Amino acid sequence: MRAPQSAAVLIRSLAVAVVVVGTGLATTGPAAAAPSATVDYVALGDSYASGVGSGPETGECRVTEYAYPALWAATEPTAVKLTQKACSGASSADVLADLVRTPDATNPVKALDAGTDLVSLTVGANDLNLVDALKTCADTSQAQACATKLAAAEAALTTTFPEDLGKTLAAVKTNAPKARIAVVGYPLPFEDVAQCALPLPKTLRDAGNTAVAGINRVLEAQAAAAGATFVDVAARYAGHGLCGTEPWIVGLAGLANNTLLHPSRLGQERGQLIAFTEKVGTPEEILAWIADRDKPAPVPSATPTPTPTTTGPAAPDTAGGTGAGDSGSASGGLPVTGTNVWMLAGVGLALLVAGAFALRVRRPRRVRVVSE
8 A cells, every 4th residue: 555645755854854964064154255346456656657748737746637547447437446646756765655654644544555456556767867867968068967867877777776666566565465566667768760850869869768678677577576567568659659750758848848758648548558458457357356366265175084093903803703893893994073974874764764663653554354
């Protein structure tokens, strides 16, 4: 006779209970943090990062809305919180001093903190006092002063600048330990051509390019040493330096407003911005990187780890056998750590026996009729 429906339901319930007991309680790991919706981006550096030469300026630091940090943030304005700390005239030592200063009533907030996600740094030209040197050298009557300033720039390139830059990058890492750091280089100011409309001899133009190339080499080397990303913009400016047909760098017209040798708006848009995006990524790509960076570490599985047993002769079995076959002996089998599978198996068996007993009680008895 088929078991009553209620008994069948009972058996199925007991089977499910065995599976649940055998599996054990699920361990939930830490709740995943909500994905970040904003890139906390801080731009550091000099006038090339503040945007001098690319448009209307504001404040003493001469910040413009066409500086590459602002242009990058504007590609996804709701996804980027930009703190523009670049300032015209800043050297690597100036950036370092601002990073390590103690907040006060005048400037209570530090530029970087543990919540900073992205930092860009363009610095070095003022460490060498390069623009001033080229201005001096453009005046042929100041040949001696020109030679002195070029010698000082060359010396700084191999002594104070690498050291100050290294300290600055170390301070960035200390103050923004979770951030991605991008060190952005400089474009070569002049095209390598024999003839130029500018009243600058080729020897001077070559000296300017050599100095900038030297700065870029130091930036790249120090970025690599600090685990940062170097963004080379010089390649983007190929064919667009001064003396070229379509320059992206401010020429002699910049003498009137002190923007000489700085990127124009086209330079920031087509040079710095594109190079920066190609090397660092878009805001959406940085958000994806942040989500991966901040995801919880995987929870270790609770796989039982056998404990090694001592070697040697097995204890004699009281029934005449050897201890190796007795699951209750001190040396028989491997002790189980974590969830006791034998206990779980026993519980499951007990539940099945109880179900079978309940089924038998509920099943109608068959009556055997014996003919007399």
